Amino acid sequence: MGLLTNLARGLVRGADRMAEFTSKRGPRSHNKGRGARKVGYVTLGGKFIKIKEMVPEFVVPNLTGFKLKPYVSYKTPKGTEPPLTAKQLFMDVVAPQIETDIKGGTFDPHNLEKYGYEPTQEGKLFQLFPKNYVR
Amino acid sequence: MRLTALLAMAARMKLPPDYRHGIYRPWTAAAKANNPPGRRRKKVFVEPISKEDWKVFRGDTVEILIGKDAGKQGMVNQVIRARNWVFVQGLNTHYHYIGKTANYPGTYIANEAPLLLRQIALVDPTDRKPTEVEWRYTEEGERVRVSLRTGRIIPAPVHQRRDGIIPEQWKDGPKDTSVDDALDRTYQPSLKLFEEEILELQGIVETRRAKKSYWY
Numbered sequence: 001m002g003l004l005t006n007l008a009r010g011l012v013r014g015a016d017r018m019a020e021f022t023s024k025r026g027p028r029s030h031n032k033g034r035g036a037r038k039v040g041y042v043t044l045g046g047k048f049i050k051i052k053e054m055v056p057e058f059v060v061p062n063l064t065g066f067k068l069k070p071y072v073s074y075k076t077p078k079g080t081e082p083p084l085t086a087k088q089l090f091m092d093v094v095a096p097q098i099e100t101d102i103k104g105g106t107f108d109p110h111n112l113e114k115y116g117y118e119p120t121q122e123g124k125l126f127q128l129f130p131k132n133y134v135r
Numbered sequence: 136m137r138l139t140a141l142l143a144m145a146a147r148m149k150l151p152p153d154y155r156h157g158i159y160r161p162w163t164a165a166a167k168a169n170n171p172p173g174r175r176r177k178k179v180f181v182e183p184i185s186k187e188d189w190k191v192f193r194g195d196t197v198e199i200l201i202g203k204d205a206g207k208q209g210m211v212n213q214v215i216r217a218r219n220w221v222f223v224q225g226l227n228t229h230y231h232y233i234g235k236t237a238n239y240p241g242t243y244i245a246n247e248a249p250l251l252l253r254q255i256a257l258v259d260p261t262d263r264k265p266t267e268v269e270w271r272y273t274e275e276g277e278r279v280r281v282s283l284r285t286g287r288i289i290p291a292p293v294h295q296r297r298d299g300i301i302p303e304q305w306k307d308g309p310k311d312t313s314v315d316d317a318l319d320r321t322y323q324p325s326l327k328l329f330e331e332e333i334l335e336l337q338g339i340v341e342t343r344r345a346k347k348s349y350w351y
Contacts, residue, residue, distance in 0.1 A: 067316040074305040092324040116326040
């Protein structure tokens with residue numbers, strides 16, 4: 001709203017002082033970025049070393065036979081799915097396995113790794129805690 | 136300006152608390168010309184009606200009780216809740232010339248004037264007379280408007296989209312996902328993370344591990 005009040009009253013009086021000072025303004029020596037992330041580091045000599053792992057790479061799967069398209073038809077009825085919780089995931093994936101094992105008599109409470117239990121996050125590429133993936 | 140700030144500004148207009156709502160919507164140029172920021176006008180007193188109590192919607196048939204066109208029925212064109220205004224199509228009009236130029240006298244146009252809720256009454260479909268209406272619940276639990284004189288349910292007007300699309304008559308284009316494909320549940324729940332699944336599917340093998348770091 002500061003911008004609007006200035007526009008209404010200040011177009012007669014002068015420039016917009018609230019506008020962001022971007023890289024498009026200022027003299028030639030004014031060099032600033034627009035928020036791009038760094039892909040390496042600058043050495044003491046001034047050379048920039050690019051790290052391949054920091055450069056984003058798009059992993060695109062093969063989309064032949066993929067049925068979903070950019071837009072959704074207007075005919076689809078509105079609705080929501082219940083959000084996926086940890087409990088729901090457990091009941092869907094792990095609980096049936098444990099049930100069959102108990103009925104078969106092979107359930108071992110000391111060997112829960114076969115149902116997906118992870119005692120530590122050490123040695124894993126994507127650790128759940130502390131979370132080391134972006135999503 | 137930052138994109139997020141611009142989008143937020145565009146999404147919802149911040150109006151001052153003593154803003155006088157007029158015939159034009161606040162984001163239109165005419166409203167901005169009539170209500171520049173900083174203008175303060177005498178307060179207009181509006182009967183407070185809560186959102187749940189509101190009974191008149193666009194598309195309803197309504198009879199005018201007071202005014203020049205008293206006794207006539209029409210369809211509601213527009214509703215401005217901030218002032219308790221209702222515009223009935225073709226009724227309560229005043230006439231004027233628009234598009235007047237040096238040579239052309241202009242087109243004679245009829246403009247509807249707003250009507251307050253007190254000057255309006257919903258029409259009962261059985262005898263097509265104005266009635267008092269109340270919000271009540273049906274056996275199924277649906278909230279409906281009921282005419283107090285006859286007890287007949289006044290059906291809600293058919294909601295038409297502003298862009299004119301009728302979903303039942305829509306023909307899917309090449310970029311539209313069909314209804315079956317959109318509603319198809321193809322999710323297989325698994326304990327794998329999305330990233331781990333993608334690694335497996337793409338056949339990427341990653342044996343390096345991140346160096347252990349500590350934070351306090």
